[in-house]
Amino acid sequence: MKVDRRWFLKLSGMATLAGGWRPAWAAPAPGTASSPVLVVLEMLGGNDGLNTVIPYTEAAYYDQRPTVAVPEDDVRPLDNRLGLHPGLAAWEPLWAASDMAVVLGVGYPDPDLSHFRSTDIWRGGSTAPVIATGWLGRHLEALYPDYPDVRPEAPLAIEVKSADTLLLRGRDQGMGMAVNDPAALYELTSGWLTVHQTPPPAGRAGDELVFVRSLAETSSVYAERIYSAFAATANAVAYPATPLATDLAMVARLIAGGLATPVYSVLLGGFDTHVEQAQVHPALLRTVADAVAAFQADLDALGMAGQVVLMTMSEFGRRVRDNGSGTDHGTAAPLFLFGRNVRGGFYGHQPDLRELDDAGNMIHAVDFRQVYASVLQQWFGASSALAADILDGEFPTLPLLAATAKTGRHAPARMPVQRRRPAPRREPADVLELIALRGEGL
Amino acid sequence: MDRREVLTLAVTGRKPAGRRRDSAPVTHRKVNAGLEPYQPTPQQPWNRHRAAHLLRRARLGPPRRSEIDRFMKLGPVAAVAELFRFPPSPELPAWADEPIELPLDFEAEYRMQQELVAWWLRLAHADSSIRERLVYFWSNHFVVDMQKVFVARLILKINRLFRAEALGNIRALTRQVGQDPAMLIYLDGNLNTRYGINENYARELLELFTMGRGHYTQTDVTEAARALTGWRINPALLGAYRHPLLHDNGRKTFLGHTGHWNDEDIVDIIFEQHATAVFLARRLYRHFVSPVEDADLVQALADRLMAHDFALEPVLQELLGSAHFMADEFVGADIKSPLDFLLGLLRQFHATKIDWSFMGLILSVLGQTPFHPPNVAGWPGHRDWLSTSSLPFRQMLAQAAIYPSRWFVMDYHRFLHELPHPEDPRQLVRDVTTDFLPLALDERSETELLAILLGSLPPNQWNPYRPAAMARVRLLLQAVMQMAEYQLH
Numbered sequence: 001m002k003v004d005r006r007w008f009l010k011l012s013g014m015a016t017l018a019g020g021w022r023p024a025w026a027a028p029a030p031g032t033a034s035s036p037v038l039v040v041l042e043m044l045g046g047n048d049g050l051n052t053v054i055p056y057t058e059a060a061y062y063d064q065r066p067t068v069a070v071p072e073d074d075v076r077p078l079d080n081r082l083g084l085h086p087g088l089a090a091w092e093p094l095w096a097a098s099d100m101a102v103v104l105g106v107g108y109p110d111p112d113l114s115h116f117r118s119t120d121i122w123r124g125g126s127t128a129p130v131i132a133t134g135w136l137g138r139h140l141e142a143l144y145p146d147y148p149d150v151r152p153e154a155p156l157a158i159e160v161k162s163a164d165t166l167l168l169r170g171r172d173q174g175m176g177m178a179v180n181d182p183a184a185l186y187e188l189t190s191g192w193l194t195v196h197q198t199p200p201p202a203g204r205a206g207d208e209l210v211f212v213r214s215l216a217e218t219s220s221v222y223a224e225r226i227y228s229a230f231a232a233t234a235n236a237v238a239y240p241a242t243p244l245a246t247d248l249a250m251v252a253r254l255i256a257g258g259l260a261t262p263v264y265s266v267l268l269g270g271f272d273t274h275v276e277q278a279q280v281h282p283a284l285l286r287t288v289a290d291a292v293a294a295f296q297a298d299l300d301a302l303g304m305a306g307q308v309v310l311m312t313m314s315e316f317g318r319r320v321r322d323n324g325s326g327t328d329h330g331t332a333a334p335l336f337l338f339g340r341n342v343r344g345g346f347y348g349h350q351p352d353l354r355e356l357d358d359a360g361n362m363i364h365a366v367d368f369r370q371v372y373a374s375v376l377q378q379w380f381g382a383s384s385a386l387a388a389d390i391l392d393g394e395f396p397t398l399p400l401l402a403a404t405a406k407t408g409r410h411a412p413a414r415m416p417v418q419r420r421r422p423a424p425r426r427e428p429a430d431v432l433e434l435i436a437l438r439g440e441g442l
Numbered sequence: 443m444d445r446r447e448v449l450t451l452a453v454t455g456r457k458p459a460g461r462r463r464d465s466a467p468v469t470h471r472k473v474n475a476g477l478e479p480y481q482p483t484p485q486q487p488w489n490r491h492r493a494a495h496l497l498r499r500a501r502l503g504p505p506r507r508s509e510i511d512r513f514m515k516l517g518p519v520a521a522v523a524e525l526f527r528f529p530p531s532p533e534l535p536a537w538a539d540e541p542i543e544l545p546l547d548f549e550a551e552y553r554m555q556q557e558l559v560a561w562w563l564r565l566a567h568a569d570s571s572i573r574e575r576l577v578y579f580w581s582n583h584f585v586v587d588m589q590k591v592f593v594a595r596l597i598l599k600i601n602r603l604f605r606a607e608a609l610g611n612i613r614a615l616t617r618q619v620g621q622d623p624a625m626l627i628y629l630d631g632n633l634n635t636r637y638g639i640n641e642n643y644a645r646e647l648l649e650l651f652t653m654g655r656g657h658y659t660q661t662d663v664t665e666a667a668r669a670l671t672g673w674r675i676n677p678a679l680l681g682a683y684r685h686p687l688l689h690d691n692g693r694k695t696f697l698g699h700t701g702h703w704n705d706e707d708i709v710d711i712i713f714e715q716h717a718t719a720v721f722l723a724r725r726l727y728r729h730f731v732s733p734v735e736d737a738d739l740v741q742a743l744a745d746r747l748m749a750h751d752f753a754l755e756p757v758l759q760e761l762l763g764s765a766h767f768m769a770d771e772f773v774g775a776d777i778k779s780p781l782d783f784l785l786g787l788l789r790q791f792h793a794t795k796i797d798w799s800f801m802g803l804i805l806s807v808l809g810q811t812p813f814h815p816p817n818v819a820g821w822p823g824h825r826d827w828l829s830t831s832s833l834p835f836r837q838m839l840a841q842a843a844i845y846p847s848r849w850f851v852m853d854y855h856r857f858l859h860e861l862p863h864p865e866d867p868r869q870l871v872r873d874v875t876t877d878f879l880p881l882a883l884d885e886r887s888e889t890e891l892l893a894i895l896l897g898s899l900p901p902n903q904w905n906p907y908r909p910a911a912m913a914r915v916r917l918l919l920q921a922v923m924q925m926a927e928y929q930l931h
Contacts (some may be wrong), residue, residue: 178829187838197887198927203770204732205771209773326640
């Protein structure tokens with residue numbers, strides 16, 4: 001006898017696998033084919049902003065960084081004062097096409113040099129003493145107050161290589177779904193045996209039980225839809241062979257495949273360059289630049305470039321003076337936005353290297369919440385009142401994004417989405433072995 | 443601050459996180475019982491439920507039935523004492539003390555990394571005491587990462603330190619950790635010299651290992667880093683030493699104390715701070731009792747730590763034997779880690795012929811690669827263990843585990859042998875669910891599980907020793923392990 005979902009449904013006489021799930025006909029779709037998508041790329045560990053966008057004409061830069069400074073000849077100039085690290089060469093065409101915005105000196109008042117606290121501040125979009133929710137989580141929760149009782153057609157947010165981070169946490173629950181491998185997810189949600197759910201008891205164990213059941217429900221409800229979108233299309237360009245590029249390639253396929261998810265997050269770690277920075281940092285920047293360049297080219301070819309904005313973030317920059325091998329924790333750093341709808345160019349200003357705080361760190365020029373407010377209003381169409389509510393204060397916007405795609409290049413027609421039936425499922429043990437031997441965490 | 447800490451605010455009337463609105467209001471009832479010894483009463487009897495709770499929390503991986511039986515007979519006091527009776531020191535891999543020769547032989551190092559994972563998982567699975575749970579606790583407190591440290595012998599060395607000091611003095615352990623080669627490599631202590639200050643270890647020592655943010659300034663970090671300068675690795679001895687020429691012997695002012703401090707002085711000053719006791723008490727409470735903090739209990743634990751001059755054993759014995767720990771409110775009130783999930787499954791299945799290297803891979807997929815935590819803060823644990831991505835893998839594992847594979851084989855007859863009445867299908871369902879799940883099921887859930895066990899067979903025809911019965915029992919086990927209740931810890 002084959003033990004599968006249908007077999008069990010017959011056995012138990014249950015109507016639906018998905019417990020209390022109700023179809024969300026009444027709720028607004030989270031996105032349509034033309035609705036905006038935001039991809040957040042997080043550089044974990046504190047990226048050295050001063051070696052990312054380099055003030056290559058300033059003597060102070062070279063004086064303070066005898067070990068890690070990038071020679072002037074290697075810098076890729078953006079103007080006559082600032083230039084890109086050579087590892088970021090792949091971004092030059094995006095800069096030339098005005099598809100890349102560079103926000104200089106991004107930080108926040110009274111900077112915290114702890115990775116964990118500063119990551120919470122950036123993901124949370126708040127400097128409050130207690131940060132329990134994320135800025136995108138609050139945004140999505142404002143739009144979908146009935147989630148997850150009413151589940152939209154597609155997940156509201158997809159996190160790759162992370163799960164339930166603060167970024168996507170709402171007041172009542174996580175708004176995101178962790179997806180690393182759509183095919184595996186689809187296979188793994190087959191054949192579950194479910195029985196009647198004993199009502200959760202009052203108390204903590206009952207709360208945990210509700211949490212687990214909700215996760216199980218979310219994954220089984222969305223697994224097939226995510227895989228259908230993934231299988232419906234293919235990438236149009238080749239990506240570098242790095243995990244970050246692979247993650248972005250997956251995101252491009254899901255977007256092009258018609259999955260109506262408005263927010264994605266991807267990440268790359270390793271930026272905590274206390275030591276051997278000159279050996280490690282260039283490769284990290286190249287990994288980011290090449291992956292993002294491939295992603296933009298792919299979106300272009302897939303006809304989705306006008307629909308997607310990619311934004312980078314990192315919890316802090318690094319100390320101006322190097323430590324003889326690398327750099328210690330710092331403060332303000334540049335941040336990047338990419339996309340056809342981005343108004344290319346510089347925003348903010350490069351912090352003065354002669355005016356540092358007591359710890360020898362740069363003074364920020366732009367509050368990171370100004371960038372968030374701009375994205376919420378200009379990209380997601382939030383009112384200034386809603387943005388102020390989400391960010392717990394009014395932050396002046398920067399004209400980073402155009403509501404509609406810039407003209408000059410035409411977007412090719414979107415490929416028709418074919419809902420292909422997923423491949424037949426394999427035996428549990430085979431699936432398990434395949435995934436485990438690949439050696440990648442889910 | 444994470445979501446669980448915020449949940450404590452729920453007690454004070456703030457809106458809780460991580461909770462669906464349509465369900466009952468959050469009921470983080472204050473548990474009034476404190477550190478006084480737990481005494482069985484008719485309302486709070488010493489039963490299988492509570493014995494299993496103690497075993498789940500104090501050991502690595504939930505128990506099998508015979509272990510619960512044994513703890514039941516011992517009674518609560520003897521059961522707690524039993525946990526603190528360590529087995530003999532384990533036999534080490536043959537290469538444990540071999541000197542490191544440079545350049546490294548990468549093939550050999552990778553092989554040793556794999557062997558280390560298999561060695562430790564086998565040890566954790568076999569442990570009947572609290573020892574390997576504490577090794578795990580300290581590994582996730584004083585975090586090092588094999589990916590950076592690379593040399594398995596050094597990871598094994600700090601792992602041995604955690605085992606040797608598992609119940610010792612936390613101040614002494616903290617001193618030794620600061621002079622441990624794996625830690626010196628992982629947090630760049632070996633690159634911190636008077637000629638180039640590297641703040642990495644100093645910051646994490648204060649923020650993550652002892653005091654927590656908010657009790658020191660950036661200047662304290664820099665001054666501590668100066669005091670910690672000069673430590674170098676000796677690869678041939680798998681050791682480290684303080685190099686007099688690289689150590690900054692100048693005066694430092696740290697947390698208001700001025701002197702020619704070195705790393706040991708810094709640790710001593712740190713352990714004079716009340717904040718350190720509170721921070722460590724909070725870590726213990728979250729790990730062993732509940733991710734939702736109880737401020738009063740944490741304070742009481744901190745006081746006990748101070749009273750015992752940071753000796754762990756008496757404090758932990760007191761906690762695990764307390765009325766607070768044994769309160770019903772905490773039974774099943776956490777989420778199983780991948781280690782607990784996997785080791786429990788193997789124990790409950792009476793697994794034999796286990797391929798431990800493959801178990802290491804399984805743990806990676808479940809989000810807990812042994813000796814490779816996500817960052818210096820370690821695995822955050824609790825609800826972070828589960829996601830829409832890792833939960834389906836656990837479900838699939840439950841499904842795959844019931845069939846014989848080349849990774850392990852279930853010993854069905856030993857499994858049956860532990861059950862008092864396998865010939866009674868209803869009793870079989872009840873015993874399996876009581877042993878495997880921290881929460882009781884209602885009658886309808888039990889009846890549906892019974893239907894899975896029996897299939898089309900009338901109950902009076904059930905015979906667990908018939909060849910076909912094994913397949914039915916396996917389906918039952920799959921269904922039980924795929925219940926949300928099975929994820930509770």
